[in-house]
Amino acid sequence: MTELEIMGANAKAASKSLRIATDEAKADALFSIAEHLRSNAAFILGENSLDVKDARINGMSESMVDRLLLTEERISGMAQGVIAVSRWPDPVGKVLEEYDRPNGLHIKKVSVPLGVIGIIFESRPNVTSDCAALCIRAGNAVILRGGKEAYRSNAAIAKVMRQALSESELPEDCVQLVSDTTRQSAAEMMSLTRYLDVLIPRGGAGLIRNVVDNAKVPVIETGAGNCHIYVDKAADINMAADIVFNAKTSRPSVCNAAEKLLIHKDIADNALPVIAARLRHGNVELHGDAASKSIFGDMKTATDEDWGREYIDLIMGVKIVDSVEDAINHIETYSTHHSDCIISEDKSAAEKFMAGVDSAAVYWNASTRFTDGGEMGLGAEIGISTQKLHARGPMGVNQLVTYKYELTGSGQIR
Amino acid sequence: MTELEIMGANAKAASKSLRIATDEAKADALFSIAEHLRSNAAFILGENSLDVKDARINGMSESMVDRLLLTEERISGMAQGVIAVSRWPDPVGKVLEEYDRPNGLHIKKVSVPLGVIGIIFESRPNVTSDCAALCIRAGNAVILRGGKEAYRSNAAIAKVMRQALSESELPEDCVQLVSDTTRQSAAEMMSLTRYLDVLIPRGGAGLIRNVVDNAKVPVIETGAGNCHIYVDKAADINMAADIVFNAKTSRPSVCNAAEKLLIHKDIADNALPVIAARLRHGNVELHGDAASKSIFGDMKTATDEDWGREYIDLIMGVKIVDSVEDAINHIETYSTHHSDCIISEDKSAAEKFMAGVDSAAVYWNASTRFTDGGEMGLGAEIGISTQKLHARGPMGVNQLVTYKYELTGSGQIR
Numbered sequence: 001m002t003e004l005e006i007m008g009a010n011a012k013a014a015s016k017s018l019r020i021a022t023d024e025a026k027a028d029a030l031f032s033i034a035e036h037l038r039s040n041a042a043f044i045l046g047e048n049s050l051d052v053k054d055a056r057i058n059g060m061s062e063s064m065v066d067r068l069l070l071t072e073e074r075i076s077g078m079a080q081g082v083i084a085v086s087r088w089p090d091p092v093g094k095v096l097e098e099y100d101r102p103n104g105l106h107i108k109k110v111s112v113p114l115g116v117i118g119i120i121f122e123s124r125p126n127v128t129s130d131c132a133a134l135c136i137r138a139g140n141a142v143i144l145r146g147g148k149e150a151y152r153s154n155a156a157i158a159k160v161m162r163q164a165l166s167e168s169e170l171p172e173d174c175v176q177l178v179s180d181t182t183r184q185s186a187a188e189m190m191s192l193t194r195y196l197d198v199l200i201p202r203g204g205a206g207l208i209r210n211v212v213d214n215a216k217v218p219v220i221e222t223g224a225g226n227c228h229i230y231v232d233k234a235a236d237i238n239m240a241a242d243i244v245f246n247a248k249t250s251r252p253s254v255c256n257a258a259e260k261l262l263i264h265k266d267i268a269d270n271a272l273p274v275i276a277a278r279l280r281h282g283n284v285e286l287h288g289d290a291a292s293k294s295i296f297g298d299m300k301t302a303t304d305e306d307w308g309r310e311y312i313d314l315i316m317g318v319k320i321v322d323s324v325e326d327a328i329n330h331i332e333t334y335s336t337h338h339s340d341c342i343i344s345e346d347k348s349a350a351e352k353f354m355a356g357v358d359s360a361a362v363y364w365n366a367s368t369r370f371t372d373g374g375e376m377g378l379g380a381e382i383g384i385s386t387q388k389l390h391a392r393g394p395m396g397v398n399q400l401v402t403y404k405y406e407l408t409g410s411g412q413i414r
Numbered sequence: 415m416t417e418l419e420i421m422g423a424n425a426k427a428a429s430k431s432l433r434i435a436t437d438e439a440k441a442d443a444l445f446s447i448a449e450h451l452r453s454n455a456a457f458i459l460g461e462n463s464l465d466v467k468d469a470r471i472n473g474m475s476e477s478m479v480d481r482l483l484l485t486e487e488r489i490s491g492m493a494q495g496v497i498a499v500s501r502w503p504d505p506v507g508k509v510l511e512e513y514d515r516p517n518g519l520h521i522k523k524v525s526v527p528l529g530v531i532g533i534i535f536e537s538r539p540n541v542t543s544d545c546a547a548l549c550i551r552a553g554n555a556v557i558l559r560g561g562k563e564a565y566r567s568n569a570a571i572a573k574v575m576r577q578a579l580s581e582s583e584l585p586e587d588c589v590q591l592v593s594d595t596t597r598q599s600a601a602e603m604m605s606l607t608r609y610l611d612v613l614i615p616r617g618g619a620g621l622i623r624n625v626v627d628n629a630k631v632p633v634i635e636t637g638a639g640n641c642h643i644y645v646d647k648a649a650d651i652n653m654a655a656d657i658v659f660n661a662k663t664s665r666p667s668v669c670n671a672a673e674k675l676l677i678h679k680d681i682a683d684n685a686l687p688v689i690a691a692r693l694r695h696g697n698v699e700l701h702g703d704a705a706s707k708s709i710f711g712d713m714k715t716a717t718d719e720d721w722g723r724e725y726i727d728l729i730m731g732v733k734i735v736d737s738v739e740d741a742i743n744h745i746e747t748y749s750t751h752h753s754d755c756i757i758s759e760d761k762s763a764a765e766k767f768m769a770g771v772d773s774a775a776v777y778w779n780a781s782t783r784f785t786d787g788g789e790m791g792l793g794a795e796i797g798i799s800t801q802k803l804h805a806r807g808p809m810g811v812n813q814l815v816t817y818k819y820e821l822t823g824s825g826q827i828r
Contacts, residue, residue, distance in 0.1 A: 016746070020769050101791055105780055114802050115772065193626075197802045212607075216627045218635075218803045239825040246827035332430070354820050355434050358529065366519055366823025375828065376819070377515060388528050388611045388816040389632045390804040402802040405790070406768050409780025411653040413660035414789065 004143075004188045007176045008195025011116040011141040014173035018139045019113050021170060023090035029168035030086035030133055034079040036164035037129060037157070041075045047156035048125065055149050067123050068150055078129045078157075081380060085133040088379050091398045092139045108406040113139030115197035117400070118189050119382075120145045120211060122203035125153035131202070132161055132175045134382050138400035141174045143196070145189055147203075148181040155179070190215035200395075202383055205310070220390060222383030225255035225338035226310045227368045230327040230353065231271055232344035233264035239365065240343045241275045247341070247367040249282045252314050255384055256339050256371040259310055260317045262327045265291070268320050272296050276318070284314045291320035307334045324349045328356040335359055338386050339368040360385065360392040418557075418602045421590045422609025425530040425555040428587035432553045433527050435584060437504035443582035444500035444547055448493040450578035451543060451571070455489045461570035462539065469563050481538050482564055492543045492571075495794060499547040502793050505812045506553045522820040527553030529611035531814070532603050533796075534559045534625060536617035539567035545616070546575055546589045548796050552814035555588050557610070559603055562595040569593070604629035614809075616797055619724070634804060636797030639669030639752035640724045641782045644741040644767065646758030647678035651685045653779065654757045655692050661755070661781040663696045666728050669798055670753050670785040673724055674731045676741045679705070682734050686710050690732070698728045705734035721748040738763045742770040749773055752800050753782040774799065774806040 001009070018026075037044070048070040055065055097109040117140045121127045128144055135142035146154040158177035165172040178185050190199065193216050200220045201211035212221050229247060231240045247258035263272055268291070276286060276296040286292075287306045288299035299318065306317045307330070321327045324342070331340050341363035342353040350364040361371040373381030373394035381394040391399040415423070432440075451458070462484040469479050511523040531554045535541045542558055549556035560568040572591035579586040592599050604613065607630050614634050615625035622637050643661060645654045661672035677686055682705070690700060690710040700706075701720045702713035713732065720731045721744070735741045738756070745754050755777035756767040764778040775785040787795030787808035795808040805813040 016770070019772065099791065101789070105784060107790060112772070213630045218801055219632070220803070221632075236825070242825060242827055250828055350822075356430070358433065358526070359818065361819045361821060364820075364822045366821055366826040367828050369828040370519060370821060370826070371819075375515070376521060376821075377513065387632055389634070392816055393819050402806055404773065405775045405785075405807050406778075407775060407780055407784060407790075408764075408778045411650070411656060412780040412784070413656055414664055414781050414783040 002188065003180060004178065004185060004192060005195070007143055007178065008116070008192055010173040011143050011176060012195050014171040015113065015115050015141040017171050018136070018141055018174055021139065025169040026090065026136055026139065027086045029165055029170045030082055030136060032168050033129070033133065033161050033164040034082040034086070036160045037075060037079040037082065040160045041072055044075055044153065044156045044160065045070055045072070048153040051150055051152045060149065064123065068125065068153070070125060070153060074126065078126050081130055082133040085137050085380050085397065088137055088397045090137070091401045096403055103412050104410060105412050106408045109403050110406060111401045112404050114400060114402050116141045116143065116195055118143045118145070118192065118196040118199040118217065120186055120189060120199065120201045120203070120207065122147045122207060123150050125150045125157060127202060128154045128157040128177070129161065130380065131382055134380060134397055134400060136170070136174055137397045140400055143176050143178065143189070145178040145185055146181070151181050187214070190217060193217050200382060220383070220385055220395065221387040222385055222395065223255055224310050224336045224386060225257070225384070226260065226308065226334060226336045227256060227258045227338055228260045228262055228331045228335060228340045229258050229368065230262040230321070230324070230331070230340075230342045231264060231267065231275070232324060232342055232346060232349050233266040234346035234349060235267060235271065235343040236345055237267070237271045237274055240271060241278050243341070243343060243365070243367050244275050245278050245282060247369055248279060248284055248316050249314065250369055253312050255310075256368050257312070258316070258341070258368050260307070260319070260334075262319050262321045262330060263292070264324075264327070265320050265322055268292070268295055272318070279316060282314070284316050286316055286318050288318040289320060292318040310336065324352055328353060331357050336386055338384060339363065339371040341366070341368050416602065417594060418592065418599060418606060419609070421557055421592065422530070422606055424587040425557050425590060426609050428585040429527065429529050429555040431585050432550070432555055432588055435553065439583040440504065440550055440553065441500045443579055443584045444496050444550060446582050447543070447547065447575050447578040448496040448500070450574045451489060451493040451496065454574045455486055458489055458567065458570045458574065459484055459486070462567040465564055465566045474563065478537065482567070484539060484567060488540065492540050495540075495544055496547040499551050499794050499811065502551055502811045504551070505815045510817055517826050518824060519826050520822040523817050524820060525815045526818050528814060528816050530555045530557065530609055532557045532559070532606065532610040532613040532631065534600055534603060534613065534615045534617070534621065536561045536621060537564050539564045539571060541616060542568045542571040542591070543575065544794065545796055548794060548811055548814060550584070550588055551811045554814055557590050557592065557603070559592040559599055560595070565595050601628070604631060607631050614796060634797070634799055634809065635801040636799055636809065637669055638724050638750045638800060639671065639798070640674065640722065640748060640750045641670060641672045641752055642674045642676060642745050642749060642754045643672045643782065644676040644735070644738070644745070644754070644756045645678060645681065645685055645689070646738060646756055646760060646763050647680040648760035648763060649681060649685065649757040650759055651681070651688055654685060655689045657755070657757060657779070657781050658689050659692050659696060661783055662693060662698055662730050663728065664783055667726050670783050671726070672730070672755070672782050674721070674733070674748075676733050676735045676744060677706070678738075678741070679734050679736055682706070682709055686732070693730060696728070698730050700730055700732050702732040703734060706732040724750065738766055742767060745771050750800055752798060753777065753785040755780065755782050
């Protein structure tokens with residue numbers, strides 16, 4: 001057996017204990033993980049410093065080094081995150097439906113864990129504890145496969161978590177980290193259908209595309225957000241400026257940041273100068289179509305390639321549209337179906353937009369930045385699903401379960 | 415653009431109308447489809463007779479020809495099936511959750527169609543109308559790709575359905591049939607991520623494996639059922655014999671038929687002769703382990719390969735186990751996680767079994783043959799899901815939807 005097959009078998013065995021573990025056992029184990037993370041901070045920081053040193057020797061940019069870097073404070077944040085997840089209500093064992101059939105068969109539909117979850121992720125080491133905590137809270141064993149640059153940091157965090165688990169009622173194999181960080185191990189995980197119930201990639205567009213295209217294990221696709229804000233002809237211009245500015249600039253590197261601004265032609269002359277000036281003041285580079293540029297000159301020319309792009313940067317595409325229908329059509333053509341917004345005081349336009357745009361989150365008069373487990377009251381999340389199977393939007397603890405049917409009879413035959 | 419890309423774009427356009435179609439419009443269109451199937455029976459039968467003639471020339475076995483063959487009665491059955499689906503309550507537009515956040519943001523989680531569903535299926539032509547009806551009822555456009563042998567039958571049914579749709583409020587492109595029945599079109603469908611939201615294979619194990627392994631589009635895996643019945647030491651032996659006989663013999667070719675019989679060692683001497691004699695009387699070939707054979711001699715010797723096999727035939731594997739835990743371990747090792755059953759008068763054994771066996775349907779004292787949309791009160795189904803993402807067990811109309819979040823604010827920013 002390969003390393004991954006052995007880990008798969010271990011995870012499967014651990015998931016059998018986890019599946020029937022009590023709420024308290026899972027919460028206690030998570031609390032213990034948080035304590036161990038805090039008390040072993042020096043060890044984790046030591047290993048992390050080796051990763052950071054190598055990254056600088058290898059010429060990693062300082063912004064990437066910052067993603068890799070752990071500090072006392074960041075480890076404390078990781079521990080706090082684990083504690084918050086430990087307090088989330090147990091999503092397992094909920095009776096979703098219960099009924100009797102005419103033949104007396106009693107049917108119960110009950111929530112159960114997914115089983116074994118594989119996660120392939122890139123550089124941030126905090127993903128190790130964040131994802132492990134969410135998986136355990138929902139009764140799942142997890143196999144983590146992080147990037148090479150963060151391997152010693154991830155291994156230190158995993159070691160500390162397993163130590164905590166070995167002192168808890170749960171098996172330490174609830175959390176395992178793959179030691180092979182080559183492409184080979186990622187490819188093998190994608191084919192590990194015998195042991196993995198689900199595979200979740202966390203990282204850049206390239207990683208996610210690779211996993212979606214090549215995995216035989218069912219995948220939850222997370223991430224890409226080419227999010228739109230459409231300013232309707234009946235918009236409150238000041239509200240529009242506030243929302244667009246917030247959605248674009250408050251954190252341009254995340255998937256719920258707005259990337260495109262669509263403005264109704266009837267309000268463009270009044271609205272665009274206000275909104276665009278505000279964005280330029282915030283150092284946002286604007287890529288406009290011809291109609292936008294004729295109203296506000298301080299823009300680069302948008303090309304066709306702009307409309308499908310997720311900039312993840314202080315850049316925004318701008319386009320004048322003829323109607324709410326035109327806005328919907330543009331969004332349906334180019335959106336990644338993550339989060340899209342209409343700003344309008346006209347209820348019927350808003351309803352048309354929200355019914356017509358087929359995205360995980362559709363907004364009326366609020367910033368797209370709220371598509372986030374915490375902000376939506378769904379707790380910490382493992383990612384934002386942009387596919388339609390299983391879960392859409394924030395994938396929190398409640399989305400890391402499935403269900404089974406329990407059928408009780410007294411000898412019924414068909 | 416290829417034929418499939420054009421069909422994909424057409425389906426996407428149709429799905430936009432379908433997404434906002436009323437309950438009545440969808441029900442009326444289905445009713446019209448049923449009427450057209452009935453009134454065009456002669457045309458469909460004519461095309462079917464050409465498929466059947468060619469199949470016989472090509473040496474197709476009569477049991478396979480029977481799957482392909484349509485009759486007046488079978489077409490009437492198809493129409494009745496469509497009408498039953500038309501009467502199922504609309505699963506779209508249900509408010510699943512609704513709440514306000516502390517900042518005043520109002521959040522609604524609403525059920526919506528999946529969008530465009532691709533179905534790759536094998537010879538039975540009734541799949542064309544069955545699947546199309548389920549997809550439309552749940553607001554989805556469908557692209558069907560059937561087998562070569564049934565092409566003229568499928569094309570005739572699709573033509574009649576599209577004719578009915580063209581006279582309804584829904585676009586005719588709600589239903590499309592791929593004319594290319596080569597491997598090439600199946601392969602292209604598996605990569606049609608731009609247009610297909612979900613792909614569902616319907617057919618034999620080879621087809622399903624091929625789609626699961628190669629599709630880039632999210633897949634719902636249906637089908638394989640290596641179903642177990644465990645006769646506990648506290649079983650009612652007569653009940654056990656009735657259930658095992660029913661589960662094995664009532665329809666051995668379907669996925670919810672039982673394939674394996676496990677018997678507790680403490681009851682084997684009494685129970686096995688009764689159950690096995692009953693099965694042999696029903697012409698069931700038994701493949702037993704050494705312990706079973708020493709109790710009931712009229713068995714072939716089971717090999718290791720038997721335990722993982724889905725016979726889909728009048729064959730049953732038999733094994734003596736030491737305990738309920740032993741039964742659970744065996745099932746967890748070999749089951750396809752479709753349907754597994756315990757027969758026992760001991761509640762604690764039954765509870766242990768139902769918690770420990772991780773299958774879509776777990777039974778206590780009833781035949782596994784009830785894992786069926788109709789029997790479980792879930793309506794007609796497109797297949798039985800054996801994966802854990804999205805839906806497990808029968809995939810009826812209610813499982814052919816997803817959800818979206820609608821967030822309404824008054825200028826909230828983050």
